[in-house]
Amino acid sequence: MSAKYSFLKGPELRPSGWVRRQLEIQAAGQAGQLDRIWPDVRDSRWVGGDREGWERVPYWLDGFIPLAYLLGDEDMISRAKRYVDAILAGQQSDGWICPNGDTPREKYDMWAVELLSKVLFVYYDLSGDGRVPEAVYRALRNWYEGLRSGSLKLFEWSRSRWFEALVAIRRLKELRGEEPWLLDLARMLREQGLDWGAASKKWDRFYYEWTHDTHIVNVGMCMKASELCADVLGEPPTGEADRLYAILERFHGTPSGAFNGDECLAGRSPIRGFELCSVAELMYSYEWLFALTGRQKWAERLERLAFNALPATLSDDMWTHQYDQMTNQNACVPGHTRSLFGTNGTEANMFGLEPNYGCCTANHGQAWPHFAMSTVMRSRGGLRVVTPVPALASIDFRGTRVELEIGGDYPFDNDITFTVTAGGDTDFALEIPVPGFATRVTVDGRPFDGRLIRRKGFPKGKTVITLGFRTEGRLTRTTGGLYALSAGSLLYALPVRAEKKKYEYVRYGTERKFPYCDYRLYPASDWNFGFDGPRQSFEPVRRARPDVPFSSEDPPLSISVRVAHIDWGLEPGYRYNCAAYPAHTAALDGGQTAEFVPYGCAKLRMTELPLCRRPSKSGAAGADAGTEPPGKEK
Ligand SMILES: [Zn+2]
Secondary structure (H helix, E strand, O other): OOOOOEEOOHHHEEEOHHHHHHHHHHHHOHHHHHHHHOHHHHOEHHHOOOEOOOOHHHHHHHHHHHHHHHHOOHHHHHHHHHHHHHHHHOOOOOOOOOOOOOOOHHHOOOHHHHHHHHHHHHHHHHHOOOHHHHHHHHHHHHHHHHHHHOOOOOOHHHHHOHHHHHHHHHHHHHHHOOOHHHHHHHHHHHHHOOOHHHHHHHOOOEOOOOOHHHEHHHHHHHOOHHHHHHHHHOOOOOOHHHHHHHHHHHHHEOOOOOEOEOOEEOOOOOOOOEEHHHHHHHHHHHHHHHHHHOOHHHHHHHHHHHHHHHHHOEOOOOOOEOOEEOOOEOOEOOOOOOOOOOOOOOOOOOEEOOOOOOHHHHHHHHHHHHHHOOOEEEEOOEEEEOOOOOEEEEEEEOOEEEEEEEEOOOOOOOEEEEEEEEOOOEEEEEEEEOOOOOEEEEEOOEEOOOOEEEEEEEOOEEEEEEEEEEOOEEEEEOOOOEEEEEEOOEEEEEEOOEEEEEEOEEEOOEEEEOOEOEEEEEEOOOOOEEEOOOOOOEOOEEOOOOOOOOOOOOOOEEEEEEEEEOOOOEOOOOOOOEOOOOOOOEOOOOOEEEEEEEHHHOOOEEOOEEEOEOOOOOOOOOOOOOOOOOOOEO
């Protein structure tokens, strides 16, 4: 295998600072408590109950297991083990591992085994439980025999997401060597699975109908497929991820780094939306793409999602989430007559326990822990910093203990320290990226103009490297004549005050009760603004170090921005939601200063705004037809 970097394992990497705090919040919130409150996990067929016995427990474990180990929480570790024990105990003598119940094996969608096999290795790499490799080996072998004989086939989700099994196949290959059937299985999956390169020919438009090959979660997941498959099969890199990214960014890109899909590809409108699962899965794809290719752009795309799209769609306490978030989201209220979304229901952008559908309830918990496990990776010569958030890495390097502590508060602050503590003199090498957006960069107090800091050879004891840089706010043109403000990896938005209404009820045997109830958010302040002048200086100012890293009540940063009221208008047929594009962009008043905050902190917000038009010196306001909606509809 030719990957540039590899993930650290077990106790080699621990989050600290705000990343650890975020994980603690998650542990006390929904994803840390689903086995106590949510029937589809608590009473799943995977653990002998009668509720869902397919993707929901593996999805939940994919986040819960690393959350437990990264926090070193013994209670959570024992609760994770109870699930793994039950799953392994349910494996049949021929290797079949899924609780298909009364469903014949040939009709059970094997997406569950593609997902579960990966999740079991997450458990193995953190716990060292020696039962796992053999169990996964037997489960995949059983599936392989079924596919080869034709008694089992790929269909629906297993056909779309065939590549997810490559994660476990790759790990088995590392542990047991290159057994021919494993490579045969990888080839068979590629042949029988959905051809994503061909599917991408449909991605140049937006959809109001549901198909697997435009489904936003599948699309996020498939980004890694080609490079991962080439790596497993020993083939040269394909470059397909670059090609897919370019299409998605052009036709469906949003300023938070996610791609619109509600829940299929949705174009660039700031009020279409994208599903939380797609954010989590895109992040996971980018973590793999960075490890496989070593190209920093995947790490920068990863942090854009982690610092913007992910926190924006989770409540501060992580007890509730949205299914779809919108870039311009001035209300989270169900539509009265019809949904705002392509194929998602009217409740998809409320905050709640399982708004629209429960996949995100089970799956969103993987995003922060997998991100935390990807911030530093192992290189051939030592360690590679992927994104310089607070963390502690500790490895054995050619017989010498080497620790790397990343201090500071990135991305909320751009002064970062890297402390290497070596148990003896060593030729260990450390690589630290300098973000592409950084200006006035200094390393150890001296100006630096490279994009990678590389140090090789460390003496016994402590060595400290400091990195400092500036990020300047700038407006970027997005779509339909709108602009978005960002500084570094952080996108900024105008926060709209929210009036929250709480809903507690029971539906289909699942209870919504505080703190896992539903919330509708009504706008309680003006949102109809445009940027008042493009040539402003946008200076991020540190305001606070809140207990919640992306706090909606006490945001860590803000930028003062000149804005003016405009006639924006509501989306036709809706009482609260702003129109996709403003009706007129002429300034209606003399303007005012507004504090923009990180997008991830603003649950109601306006992010993409037009530049206001001001009357010319002659006094005429000039013709103003508003902004033009772009793109073509299918
Ligand atoms: Zn989902």
